[in-house]
Amino acid sequence: MLSVYTIHASIGAWQDLIPEGLRLLFPLVLFLVNLLVSAVFLYLAGLVVVGKKRALLTDAITISLLGSVLSTVFFMFLPYRPIALLLSALTWLLLIKRLYKIGWFSAVVVGILGVVIFLVVVILLAFAFHILYIVIDRFLYFLLLST
Numbered sequence: 001m002l003s004v005y006t007i008h009a010s011i012g013a014w015q016d017l018i019p020e021g022l023r024l025l026f027p028l029v030l031f032l033v034n035l036l037v038s039a040v041f042l043y044l045a046g047l048v049v050v051g052k053k054r055a056l057l058t059d060a061i062t063i064s065l066l067g068s069v070l071s072t073v074f075f076m077f078l079p080y081r082p083i084a085l086l087l088s089a090l091t092w093l094l095l096i097k098r099l100y101k102i103g104w105f106s107a108v109v110v111g112i113l114g115v116v117i118f119l120v121v122v123i124l125l126a127f128a129f130h131i132l133y134i135v136i137d138r139f140l141y142f143l144l145l146s147t
Helices: 002-008 025-050 057-077 081-100 104-128 132-146
Strands: none
Touching (some): 025 057, 025 081, 025 104, 057 081, 081 104, 104 132
16 A cells, blocks of 8 residues: 555655665564564454463464465465465465364454454554544545555
């Protein structure tokens, strides 16, 4: 979404906004932050669905790490995006199912609940920082541009 916005605003690619010395470090830090954030939301969703005994933070970090790495591999090496997306979603669900020791339906519920918790937190943070209108504007712009 950031790439679409910067290109449309004639700023150029978002990678050009990063100083030359930090261009190698930025993707690594971004990956680690995404890993921790997704692990926290998977852990919270797991607590709600499967309980405290089976939903461990270490399992959530493992799911997040393996899911992120495998999804990246799928999108890098498969030429058809819908197939890569399907394999990625199935991989995440399989990881949730195996590590939380639950069924397929519960794994889907954990995945959906993780996304819902993430969206609620983003909206609350945007509201708290008085940037909710910017988030909504960018999201709607991205949706309209992608259709």
